[in-house]
Amino acid sequence: MSTPNTHEGPARILSCLKACADCRGSVFFIGVGGVMMSSLALLTARAGHPVCGSDRARTAVTDALTEGGVTVLYGHAAENIPENCGLVVYTVAISEDNPEYVEALGRGIPCVSRADYLGALMTGYIHRVGVAGMHGKSTCTSMCAQILMDAAVDPTILSGAAYAPMGGAYRLGDSKEHFLFEACEYMDSFLDFHPTVAVLLGAELEHVDYFKDMEQITESFARYASLTGPKGVTVVNLDDDSIPESARRALERGLTGRLVTFSAKGDPAADFRAEEVRMEEGLPCFTLIARGETRGEVRMAVPGRHQVINALAAAAAMDACGIPMEAILSGLSHYVGAGRRMEYKGDVNGARVYDDYGHHPTEVRATLEGAKALCREGCRLICVFQPHTYSRTAALYADFLTAFDAADRVLFMDIYAAREDNIYGVSSAGLAADINQARPDKAVYCATPHEAAEAVRSLAKEGDTVVIMGAGDVIKVTARLFEH
Numbered sequence: 001m002s003t004p005n006t007h008e009g010p011a012r013i014l015s016c017l018k019a020c021a022d023c024r025g026s027v028f029f030i031g032v033g034g035v036m037m038s039s040l041a042l043l044t045a046r047a048g049h050p051v052c053g054s055d056r057a058r059t060a061v062t063d064a065l066t067e068g069g070v071t072v073l074y075g076h077a078a079e080n081i082p083e084n085c086g087l088v089v090y091t092v093a094i095s096e097d098n099p100e101y102v103e104a105l106g107r108g109i110p111c112v113s114r115a116d117y118l119g120a121l122m123t124g125y126i127h128r129v130g131v132a133g134m135h136g137k138s139t140c141t142s143m144c145a146q147i148l149m150d151a152a153v154d155p156t157i158l159s160g161a162a163y164a165p166m167g168g169a170y171r172l173g174d175s176k177e178h179f180l181f182e183a184c185e186y187m188d189s190f191l192d193f194h195p196t197v198a199v200l201l202g203a204e205l206e207h208v209d210y211f212k213d214m215e216q217i218t219e220s221f222a223r224y225a226s227l228t229g230p231k232g233v234t235v236v237n238l239d240d241d242s243i244p245e246s247a248r249r250a251l252e253r254g255l256t257g258r259l260v261t262f263s264a265k266g267d268p269a270a271d272f273r274a275e276e277v278r279m280e281e282g283l284p285c286f287t288l289i290a291r292g293e294t295r296g297e298v299r300m301a302v303p304g305r306h307q308v309i310n311a312l313a314a315a316a317a318m319d320a321c322g323i324p325m326e327a328i329l330s331g332l333s334h335y336v337g338a339g340r341r342m343e344y345k346g347d348v349n350g351a352r353v354y355d356d357y358g359h360h361p362t363e364v365r366a367t368l369e370g371a372k373a374l375c376r377e378g379c380r381l382i383c384v385f386q387p388h389t390y391s392r393t394a395a396l397y398a399d400f401l402t403a404f405d406a407a408d409r410v411l412f413m414d415i416y417a418a419r420e421d422n423i424y425g426v427s428s429a430g431l432a433a434d435i436n437q438a439r440p441d442k443a444v445y446c447a448t449p450h451e452a453a454e455a456v457r458s459l460a461k462e463g464d465t466v467v468i469m470g471a472g473d474v475i476k477v478t479a480r481l482f483e484h
Helices: 010-023 035-047 062-066 099-106 113-122 138-148 188-190 215-227 243-252 307-320 325-334 362-374 390-394 398-405 428-440 449-459 475-482
Strands: 025-029 052-053 071-074 084-091 111-113 127-132 156-163 170-172 178-182 195-202 235-238 258-263 272-280 283-290 291-298 343-348 351-356 381-384 409-412 443-445 465-470
Touching: 010 084, 010 113, 025 099, 025 307, 035 052, 035 062, 035 113, 035 156, 035 170, 035 362, 062 071, 084 099, 084 113, 084 381, 099 111, 111 113, 113 188, 127 307, 138 156, 138 178, 138 283, 138 307, 170 343, 188 215, 195 215, 195 307, 215 235, 215 243, 235 243, 235 307, 243 325, 258 307, 258 325, 258 398, 272 307, 272 443, 283 475, 291 325, 291 398, 307 325, 343 475, 351 475, 362 398, 362 465, 381 449, 390 398, 409 428, 409 449, 449 475, 465 475
Parallel strands: 025 052, 025 084, 052 071, 084 111, 127 178, 127 195, 156 178, 195 235, 235 258, 258 272, 351 465, 381 409, 381 465, 409 443
Antiparallel strands: 156 170, 272 283, 283 291, 343 351
8 A cells, every 4th residue: 555645834844854954854755766766866965965765676776876976775665764774765665664754753753745854845945846647647748848958048857758959857956937737637646746737637537545536636626726825827728627726716715827729629718729730740839829829830849739738838838937038949859758658669670569557548649540650551540558557447347448449460468566455456458358249359468568569569550550558567577578
């Protein structure tokens, strides 16, 4: 079972950090090798605090932490908590019987969740842009990052995915003006943040081990929309089924900041909208209209019509921070795609292979439709997919059955359990069999990454497109395809 978020708030956490500084106490991160946790650890070390942490195994991320002055211990044990530890930061992915967490509590060391800690650190910046939504957070955050870098404002950025122009998933700027971060909704983590610009991309049923229904989700996003303060801006997707309702509730409860809207469908009521949307060689192009004025043409370098949504949200958010329109248009055109978001990995048998993080039916469908547009005429789209968690697979099973319609062949790997036991009776083999009832021989179950990789090698031909997709260890398939 996951460990819940704390809600200590900035004042309490910053006082703990000051106490650490006064007595040279260290800050310890449980699960320091995670994408966001590693960023926070380095940000803390840069502020002058002794930083250490633990994780299960050595990775490229933990090596980078060591180079950045963070002491990394492998494995979780009570003795890892140093004698002079003044604060422990943990990810909610750990269980409450984690030995380091138990040890810290037993010794009376303050323990705060990652979201709570991030919320405290960001308060030292003027413009704090938080990108929230069930889908597209990392992509939109990376688009904003490219815009800020094109504007040369030296931002600090914490994303959920690596972005090559940043050299990773984070960027530590020297300026205290712009702080850009991905705002995760899982377990209501984003309610501990303090954005001055809150982006709401979209919401639907997801994280079903925490969110029980759409009412809970809509309410959660309404609370997030209300966090920006009297001088803040909430950026809202008018095309979404639930986000406008969240914004309406926020306004009813006294949202005092500005509401800025966007629409990829060209809604004339939107502050930012796309017109003349088209696909050119599988890549989206559109005319950007901002507050009724034509601002320029956007030609994107990443596939998928859904990218227009992310681009409009990024444009609206950066405009709210005072970034010039020239830098916004430049950044959107220069955006090259975040890590594991249709990331090109190489060729196999003349087929182009892409790696993608999508694991919700909506993400799968949108990504595969974009990938299909990249296929040469007469060539096939092959997808390797690993479902993520039994609860998600069970709750969205009917949607998964049609999510792969754009693909010609689908290879299913076993469901990635993450934190769950299979009490739902679902399986990848069953999913493949049910898809084959409608389209015989379309889906195949592969028991291991090796089997999936060999199946790709036997199927892929010149001109085909292969997408290896999922949030678990499906990346092992990619590794096997390109191992020497």
